[in-house]
Amino acid sequence: MTFDFDAIIIGTGQAGTPLAASMAKNGLKVGIIEKSQVGGTCVNNGCTPTKAYVANARRAYIAKNSSDMGVKINGDVTIDLKQIKQRKEDIISESRSSIKEMLESNENITLINGKATFIDGNSIAVNNTTYTAEKIYINVGGRxxxxxxxxxxxxxxNETILQLEEIPEHLIVVGGGYIGLEFGQMFRRFGSKITILDRGSKLLKHEDDDMAQEIANIFKKEQIHIRLNSKCISAKKSGKGIEVNVDCAEGSPSITGSHLLLATGRIPNTSDLGLDKIGVDTDERGYIKVNNSLQTTLDNIWALGDCNGQGGFTHTSYNDFQIVNSHLFEEKKRFLSDRILCYAAFIDPPIARVGLNEEDIRRKGIKAKLAKKPMSEIARAKEKGETQGLLKIFVEEETNKFLGASFLGTGADEYVHTIIDMMYAGASYTALRDAVHIHPTVSELIPTMLEKLESIK
Structure with missing residues (x-):
């Protein structure tokens, strides 16, 4: 059979785009399909725009809250959301243009605009045209x-809130995960009244209780109203606002705000691809099932990025590209099982996590030791006037290797990589304990912490 392309990639996200570039570099003819804007979630409505907003919000917070450090501002600090939005659009446009130029200028890549639907395992329909390829790579993301x-x-x-040009008077956020917390804190710093509702007993349900409580304390200090154990059952229009009905143990059964943000998780964009008719299996949530090299139940189709349920982050999506690319063109093969869980929530201060936490360790019955230190005891944090947070590191007793770390505090999203790198190296914790770090930094306390490990009972 003669194919139109050596490979077709569905989606121009953080796995699909570098894969197309690598294939083209290696002489393959590639068709890459995009139904919307190039760049995927990260560029268009994920990391790039939200972290730009986080930076704006931090500037506003610092401007309003520096008098205790001798920095006083005469007059009001005002927020221009239209200008903030435009700055975000400019950053997105630059990234998007760069990606589009790369795809369109490469003679081995054909960018196809439109929605993809499988006809069979080698054929895809887009805008009433059929394209064929020997291999197909799905990188359709989520919503x-x-x-x-x-x-x-x-x-x-999280997508439409980035289009607002006026600051909400009262933003009700349904969901206490990292998306809800980032936007809740962000818009509080822009000037909105914020109420966060979560059906669980703590914020960020996958984190240790002490970490979740510390985050709640930080948010309460910024006058963000948090209601836990709240099952949000419905919402309706109320005058010029929105009324959310809540089934909860405490507080009013209804809350009225000017705006409502639903931050209740994400689902993969797989339901309308036609996967069922070609034999590509998905799980009960719609995520495409993959093996250790990201191959689906059809041996000529792979699934990368958010749609395979194996990460849901930009860095895991890019690593998916690295895994697939290694099997195509590299001597050393990478596998999904090589990856160590790591992520951050970009609240302020950020929380960063790698590997297991204390609750995981207790649940698995692993014999481990813990090093723990509040940020209030760290000199660099005191000097910066940013003492909120907590550091926790976990070491396996039998092997002396790191099991994981949970860091909440100024710069945590950066110095967590100290532990990440040690875990990938498979090194003993003593190698880091005996290292000499630069003073004055937060990370210099990590070796000191490791001198005082205590068994987890």
Whole structure:
């Protein structure tokens, strides 16, 4: 059979785009399909725009809260959301243009605009045209999950909230995960009243209780109202605002705000690809099932990025590219099982995590030791006037190797890589304990912490 392309890639996200570039470099003819804007979630409505907003919000917070350090501002600090939005759009445009230029200028790559639907295992229809390839790579990403009970109300998602040009008077955030917390803190710093509702007993349900409580304390200090154990059952229009009905143990059964943000998770964009008719299996949530090299149940089709349920972050999506690329063109092969879980929530201060936490270790019955230090005891944090947070490191007793770390504090998203790198190296914790770090930094306390490990009972 003669194919139109050596490979077709569906989606121009953080796995699909570098894969197309690598294939083209190696002489393969590639068709890459995009139904929307190039760049995927990260560039268009994920990391790039939200972290730009986080930076704006931090500037506003510092401007309003520096008098205790002798920095006083005469007059009001005002927020121009239109200008903030434009700055975000400019950053996105630059990234998007760069990606598009690379794809369109490469003679081995054909950029195809439109929605893809499988006809069979080697054929895809786009805009009434059929394209064929020997191998197909799915990188379709995900979208916000909208729970039942919110039909008929003008809710916001992490995508549409970035289009606002006026600051909400009272933003109700449904969901206490990293998306809800980032936007909640961000818009509080822009000037909104914020109420965060979460059905669980703590924020960031996958973190240790002490970490979650520390985050709650930070948010409460910024006058962000948090209601836990809240099952949000419905919402309706109320005058010029939105009323959210809540089934909860404490507090009013309803809350009225000017705007509603649904931050209740994400789902993969797989339901309308036609996967069922060609034999590519998905799980009960719609994520495409993959093996250790990201191959699906059809041996000529692979799934990368958010749609395979194996990470959901830009860095895991890019690593998916690295895994697939290694099997195509590199001597050393990479595998999904090589990857160590790591991520950060970019609240301020950020929380960063690698590997297991204390609750994981207890649940698995692993004999381990813990090093723990509050940020309030760290000189660099005191000097910066940013003493909120907590550092925790976990070491396996039998092997002396790192099991993981949870860091909450100024710069945590950077110095967590100290532990990440040691874990990938498979090194004993003593190598880091005996290292000499630069003073004055937060990371210099990591070796000191490792001198005082205590068994987890």
């Amino acid at each position: 916000p999950r909208i729970p039942e009970g919110f039909n008929g109300v003008d809710y916001l998602t």
